[in-house]
Amino acid sequence: MDAPLRLLVHGASGRMGQALLRLCAEEPSRFTVVAAVSRRPAQRVVDGVPQFAASELQGAPAFDVAIDFSLPVAFDPILALCVGRKAALVSGTTGLEPTQRAALDEAARSIPLIQASNFSLGVAVLSDLVERAARALPGWDCDIVEAHHARKVDAPSGTALTLGAAAGQGGAEPRYASLRAGDIVGEHMVQFTGAGERLELAHRAGNRDIFARGALHAASRLAGRDPGQYRLADLL
Numbered sequence: 001m002d003a004p005l006r007l008l009v010h011g012a013s014g015r016m017g018q019a020l021l022r023l024c025a026e027e028p029s030r031f032t033v034v035a036a037v038s039r040r041p042a043q044r045v046v047d048g049v050p051q052f053a054a055s056e057l058q059g060a061p062a063f064d065v066a067i068d069f070s071l072p073v074a075f076d077p078i079l080a081l082c083v084g085r086k087a088a089l090v091s092g093t094t095g096l097e098p099t100q101r102a103a104l105d106e107a108a109r110s111i112p113l114i115q116a117s118n119f120s121l122g123v124a125v126l127s128d129l130v131e132r133a134a135r136a137l138p139g140w141d142c143d144i145v146e147a148h149h150a151r152k153v154d155a156p157s158g159t160a161l162t163l164g165a166a167a168g169q170g171g172a173e174p175r176y177a178s179l180r181a182g183d184i185v186g187e188h189m190v191q192f193t194g195a196g197e198r199l200e201l202a203h204r205a206g207n208r209d210i211f212a213r214g215a216l217h218a219a220s221r222l223a224g225r226d227p228g229q230y231r232l233a234d235l236l
């Protein structure tokens with residue numbers, strides 16, 4: 001049997017980071033978290049996993065793949081570390097700046113990486129349906145309504161923008177509305193409105209494990225690949 005994949009989890013103390021650590025602990029034969037990185041870890045080791053502060057990133061041990069669910073402000077150092085170590089990167093951080101996207105394109109020349117605003121299978125399928133609906137309904141209004149928990153920092157969500165890009169590919173001109181309330185994990189509704197009729201395509205995330213499982217799946221499929229920027233569909 002292959003040795004477990006060595007992971008660095010970046011953003012480990014966050015909502016997504018905690019889901020990743022819990023799922024990795026359930027599958028020790030597939031994943032070993034060699035470093036859990038967050039802004040200010042409270043302890044050096046938690047449940048056998050070494051904890052690192054963001055300022056100690058360079059001291060992290062060797063890893064095969066970094067999984068990053070942090071914030072745009074934390075993104076540049078983890079990208080640089082992966083390039084420096086020739087390790088793969090799976091990033092789900094949303095709200096990246098155009099310069100950070102350009103840096104991803106550059107990094108993809110030397111490491112395998114995937115950046116996705118949503119790692120759930122349902123949203124991958126929804127994206128495809130939205131593009132097809134937009135193409136089939138020229139001239140209809142297209143509105144994307146998304147809802148997330150009150151502490152989410154970016155709006156519209158990265159997923160809403162990805163769905164909007166799919167609608168744009170199909171010829172629609174999407175508008176966005178965002179709701180921030182309570183502990184909603186993530187809901188997206190794409191509405192096409194014509195004269196006297198309305199089509200709604202929706203996805204509702206019940207928990208964060210769907211994103212974490214998708215990211216772990218992507219990590220296991222990405223390790224050892226040629227440098228390049230992969231899409232979730234390439235790794236399914």
Ligand code: NAD
Pocket residue numbers: 010011012013014015016017037038039040054069070071072073074091092093094095116117118119120211
């Ligand atoms: P969170 O606020 O709960 O956690 C953020 C994490 O980033 C924390 O561990 C924090 O310590 C760390 N962090 C902050 N500043 C840092 C720094 N300078 N250096 C290193 N680490 C730092 O956020 P969350 O809900 O876990 O979401 C994290 C990101 O993932 C957001 O961008 C969110 O939109 C995105 N997200 C993506 C998907 C997806 O499927 N792609 C799903 C859910 C969330």
